[in-house]
Every structure is written in C-alpha cells, then in structure tokens.
Amino acid sequence: MKKTRDVRLRDRKEYHKRYYQENKEKKRIYSKKYYQEHREEMDRNSKKHRNENMEKTKRYFSEYYRKNREKYLEYGREWAKNNPEKRKEHRTKSYRKFRNKFFSMYGGKCACCGEETREFLCLDHIKGQKGKKNQNSSAATREAIKKYNPKKFRILCYNCNMSLGFLGYCPHGGLDK
Ligand SMILES: [Zn+2]
Ligand SMILES: [Zn+2]
Numbered sequence: 001m002k003k004t005r006d007v008r009l010r011d012r013k014e015y016h017k018r019y020y021q022e023n024k025e026k027k028r029i030y031s032k033k034y035y036q037e038h039r040e041e042m043d044r045n046s047k048k049h050r051n052e053n054m055e056k057t058k059r060y061f062s063e064y065y066r067k068n069r070e071k072y073l074e075y076g077r078e079w080a081k082n083n084p085e086k087r088k089e090h091r092t093k094s095y096r097k098f099r100n101k102f103f104s105m106y107g108g109k110c111a112c113c114g115e116e117t118r119e120f121l122c123l124d125h126i127k128g129q130k131g132k133k134n135q136n137s138s139a140a141t142r143e144a145i146k147k148y149n150p151k152k153f154r155i156l157c158y159n160c161n162m163s164l165g166f167l168g169y170c171p172h173g174g175l176d177k
Helices: 005-037 039-067 069-082 083-104 136-148 158-167
Strands: 123-125 154-158
Touching: 005 039, 005 069, 039 069, 083 136, 123 136, 123 158, 136 154, 154 158
Parallel strands: none
Antiparallel strands: 123 154
16 A cells, blocks of 8 residues: 555654654763763863853953943943833942942941941041042942051941031040041
C-alpha cells in the first residue's frame, strides 16, 4: 500500500525528531568528554577571553557614554519630568543611603550630646566654613565621605548645631566652635 503524503510527512518528522534527540545526547556526552580532557586549557582560555572582553566592554561603554553624554543627560531630564514621583522616591532613597554612609563613617551620633536619632542629625564643619560659605550640605557630605576627615567634619544634632551656630556655644557645654 502506498503511504499517503501526510503519513510520509509525519514519518519524516518523527525520524528527524528521533535523530535530533539521539544526537543531542551524543553531542552532550562528547562535549562533556572534550571538556574533561581539555579542561585546563578551556578554563584558561575562557578566563582570558573574559578578562580581555571586560576591558574592551568597559572601554567601549565609557567611550560611548562620553560621546553621548548630552543625550543621556537629556534623556534623564526627560525621564525626571515624566516621572516626578519616582524621581522623588529615587532621590530620597539615595540621599538617605548617602547620609547613612556619612553617619556610619563619623560615629553615628551627635558629637555634643550623643543624640543618635538619624533624623535629628546633620553634618557640621568643625570651626565653621572658612571661605567656603557656598558649599551646601550635600556637597560637604560628599567630600566628607570621599575623604574621611574627622578634624574637619563631625556629626551634630540640630539642637547643638543651631545653638553653636547662633550663640557660639552649646548649653550642653564642652564643644569648641
Ligand atoms: Zn546634640
Ligand atoms: Zn549640645
């Protein structure tokens, strides 16, 4: 009996499927064996390859960023305009992280009264901000984090900071301006 076209087609499909599966298994075993025999060489190569590639990728991206900086900035501005809520959330989050880092680096409490509640704490320039009146607190925090300098920066709570700033002393005593 002659096979119909459909049956022939099905048979062929079945055959290919079987062939593929059998070979898949064979291929898997083969490549596993190959890997075991050439392991060191292969690992070395892939590591080398990875390292070289990482350098390349890094270079590529920094170059790409440099060239398209304006575009990125524009994109960022556009995004911020369209996502004011998210932007605020991002800012608050990263600001908090940033502040926390500063607080951890500089002891985590007011240098005068020992207040530890982070919401009450702020950065203080020891001996004021000579000639640097314009440095805002986030720029100062950045600087304080970048280079740990406990002679220049310390943590104060707002009470002690205000008192020191306006009156030149804190009633808790013992702080030099
Ligand atoms: Zn205090
Ligand atoms: Zn105080």
